[in-house]
Amino acid sequence: MKKLQKALAFGLISSAVFFGSAHAEGIGRSGTYLTPPTWEMIDHLPNEQKAKVIEIEQKMMHMEMDYKQAISQMEMRHAQEMMQMETELLNLFKGR
Structure with missing residues (x-):
């Protein structure tokens, strides 16, 4: 059970970091700058x-x-x- 929780937490954190870094650079989904x-x-x-x-x-x-x-x-x-x-x-x- 703890392994499942750790795997889910790791997945959520890694996806948050991935999507947060793309947004932090100001790049939208279409590849254009947002700022x-x-x-x-x-x-x-x-x-x-x-x-x-x-x-x-x-x-x-x-x-x-x-x-x-x-x-x-x-x-x-x-x-x-x-x-x-x-x-x-x-x-x-x-x-x-």
Whole structure:
């Protein structure tokens, strides 16, 4: 019984280390990087490419902000409409 527990524990620990190391490197399942490039990587680029990298990162941040704003507006609109419909339902059932 103890051998089985040790084998299971070893298997769990080894798989956790394996999957944790792949995630720690920032490599996803598809082999792409999950984190943006670090400034150490950018320092090796020529000035034109550095400017392009900064421009792309700014566009990405702006796009992400626009996306989150659109989602929050949609969620607020949804919540308001749901509350309005629930109020209408309650008013219909009030008289009964």
